[in-house]
Amino acid sequence: xxxxxxxxxxxxxxxxxxxxxxxxxxxxxxxxxxxxxxxxxxxxxxxxxxxxxxxxxxxxxxxxxxxxxxxxxxxxxxxxxxxxxxxxxxxxxxxxxxxxxxxxxxxxxxxxxxxxxxxxxxxxxxxxxxxxxxxxx
Ligand SMILES: [Zn+2]
Ligand SMILES: [Zn+2]
Numbered sequence: 280x281x282x283x284x285x286x287x288x289x290x291x292x293x294x295x296x297x298x299x300x301x302x303x304x305x306x307x308x309x310x311x312x313x314x315x316x317x318x319x320x321x322x323x324x325x326x327x328x329x330x331x332x333x334x335x336x337x338x339x340x341x342x343x344x345x346x347x348x349x350x351x352x353x354x355x356x357x358x359x360x361x362x363x364x365x366x367x368x369x370x371x372x373x374x375x376x377x378x379x380x381x382x383x384x385x386x387x388x389x390x391x392x393x394x395x396x397x398x399x400x401x402x403x404x405x406x407x408x409x410x411x412x413x414x415x416x
């Protein structure tokens with residue numbers, strides 16, 4: 280896969296970033312930590328080759344949290360709005376990009392549901408729930 284440039288931002292748009300890297304894997308992680316930290320069913324992350332994250336704006340709003348549990352768990356986020364942002368793992372061997380933070384379409388599709396056995400009891404029911412363009416009536 281070729282090197283690609285992607286850009287992204289947080290919800291409040293104070294933080295904007297750009298990354299040039301090679302995407303390796305796009306996965307949904309259903310582990311308990313990812314569910315907690317996103318407040319949702321799973322984390323949608325793109326794993327990429329290590330690369331420098333260029334903070335186009337708002338670098339001062341970027342906070343890193345390393346959770347020292349059974350597995351080291353990292354969350355990087357905007358301190359204003361809480362949105363997840365990309366980060367390098369501690370050893371600097373992998374780059375993780377929360378897919379929802381991207382402003383451009385990633386040239387990779389989700390290929391893995393990891394920590395599947397840890398998925399929430401309601402995740403699969405949601406997949407077959409009725410769909411609406413906006414709010415449900
Ligand atoms: Zn923000
Ligand atoms: Zn996880």
